[in-house]
Amino acid sequence: MNNDTKVDASPFDTFESRQARRLAKRDAVLLASVRMFNEKGFHNTSLDEVAAGLNISKPTIYHYLGNKEQVLLECVNRGLLLLQSASQDLRGEEGDAVGRLKTYLKKYAEVAMSEFGKCVLRTDAESLSKAGAHSFRERKSQINQELERFIQEAADEGAIAVSNIKITTFAVAGALNWPAIWHNIDGDLSPEEAANELVEVLFSGLQLRS
Amino acid sequence: MNNDTKVDASPFDTFESRQARRLAKRDAVLLASVRMFNEKGFHNTSLDEVAAGLNISKPTIYHYLGNKEQVLLECVNRGLLLLQSASQDLRGEEGDAVGRLKTYLKKYAEVAMSEFGKCVLRTDAESLSKAGAHSFRERKSQINQELERFIQEAADEGAIAVSNIKITTFAVAGALNWPAIWHNIDGDLSPEEAANELVEVLFSGLQLRS
Numbered sequence: 001m002n003n004d005t006k007v008d009a010s011p012f013d014t015f016e017s018r019q020a021r022r023l024a025k026r027d028a029v030l031l032a033s034v035r036m037f038n039e040k041g042f043h044n045t046s047l048d049e050v051a052a053g054l055n056i057s058k059p060t061i062y063h064y065l066g067n068k069e070q071v072l073l074e075c076v077n078r079g080l081l082l083l084q085s086a087s088q089d090l091r092g093e094e095g096d097a098v099g100r101l102k103t104y105l106k107k108y109a110e111v112a113m114s115e116f117g118k119c120v121l122r123t124d125a126e127s128l129s130k131a132g133a134h135s136f137r138e139r140k141s142q143i144n145q146e147l148e149r150f151i152q153e154a155a156d157e158g159a160i161a162v163s164n165i166k167i168t169t170f171a172v173a174g175a176l177n178w179p180a181i182w183h184n185i186d187g188d189l190s191p192e193e194a195a196n197e198l199v200e201v202l203f204s205g206l207q208l209r210s
Numbered sequence: 211m212n213n214d215t216k217v218d219a220s221p222f223d224t225f226e227s228r229q230a231r232r233l234a235k236r237d238a239v240l241l242a243s244v245r246m247f248n249e250k251g252f253h254n255t256s257l258d259e260v261a262a263g264l265n266i267s268k269p270t271i272y273h274y275l276g277n278k279e280q281v282l283l284e285c286v287n288r289g290l291l292l293l294q295s296a297s298q299d300l301r302g303e304e305g306d307a308v309g310r311l312k313t314y315l316k317k318y319a320e321v322a323m324s325e326f327g328k329c330v331l332r333t334d335a336e337s338l339s340k341a342g343a344h345s346f347r348e349r350k351s352q353i354n355q356e357l358e359r360f361i362q363e364a365a366d367e368g369a370i371a372v373s374n375i376k377i378t379t380f381a382v383a384g385a386l387n388w389p390a391i392w393h394n395i396d397g398d399l400s401p402e403e404a405a406n407e408l409v410e411v412l413f414s415g416l417q418l419r420s
Binding site: 040044158159170174201202205210 | 249250251253254332334336337361364368369370371372373374377378380381382383384385386387388389391392399404407408410411412413414415416417418419420
């Protein structure tokens with residue numbers, strides 16, 4: 001590519017550039033909000049404080065996203081989408097089920113350590129309105145079913161040992177979700193490294209292998 | 211023992227019986243509160259509702275336990291004590307470290323599924339006052355250190371495989387704590403059975419053994 005072909009930008013906004021700027025602003029508000037929800041908890045977060053951190057006013061947040069519950073729901077939706085796309089990316093893939101399972105668990109753990117993933121795991125359905133709580137529970141349970149399916153497929157292939165699928169799924173979900181609840185799993189590791197190590201522990205187990 | 215020696219109870223209260231009744235009332239208030247905290251979340255729980263469920267008035271709760279944060283702190287303390295005594299009971303025991311680790315993990319998981327254990331794990335330090343949050347974090351981290359120590363001792367003995375003690379402790383804690391966050395691990399299993407199965411998954415790992 002030749003950078004010499006670049007021309008000076010027009011001083012007039014195009015529809016696309018206005019649209020992109022609007023989305024970028026919305027994203028900035030979302031990210032500032034999710035960080036504060038994760039740090040202080042939903043109930044102790046005030047949108048005034050989020051707005052002050054961005055040098056904007058609270059009505060600007062209302063304009064882009066709505067009230068505090070609507071902001072939370074949007075954060076949670078982002079996290080749920082990330083978890084869902086981790087499985088969708090793998091659904092079409094060839095190869096052995098145990099390889100897909102391992103890749104899925106690593107991606108899942110990485111999402112769980114991201115701001116939006118944390119927000120999904122730290123949010124109590126009880127904090128949401130009835131309609132919000134219902135769809136939230138529904139989608140979390142879909143993700144649990146996805147996880148169970150990946151584990152079951154690897155078991156059906158004869159590649160992993162599973163005596164109780166519900167309990168195994170629970171143990172795996174707990175180990176991978178826990179960093180979202182307790183923060184700072186290990187300051188020296190990147191989320192990717194921490195995710196790999198967690199999955200290794202789950203695959204190997206504590207007991208020595210002969 | 212001969213039951214014929216039993217005499218009719220005196221209609222006058224002794225100091226001990228008054229004391230015992232007082233403690234029983236306090237326990238009833240605590241149990242009703244912790245159940246509601248776990249079910250609805252701390253922020254959505256009102257002491258009025260707890261009181262109504264016990265056919266008492268809110269000032270009676272204040273009398274036995276104090277305000278809503280004080281009630282929560284007392285619930286959390288109970289749960290922390292249960293977790294701490296699970297390790298103290300084992301500290302003096304003879305035998306191999308891996309046996310102690312297994313027993314500890316099972317007890318830990320059972321406490322995590324009890325109402326007071328759940329409350330410890332479902333409470334956000336951010337919901338507490340500064341002083342409350344500080345001591346809460348401190349004691350949770352002591353329990354994490356205890357868990358790490360049991361794992362390390364079994365590793366030192368050469369009985370289990372641990373490549374990264376922090377990550378291993380994290381995975382174990384996550385798997386055992388998760389039932390407290392997601393409720394109803396499996397309706398068909400008692401907490402004891404569920405605890406045993408979770409610990410088995412952690413010990414065996416997913417990977418087949420040759």
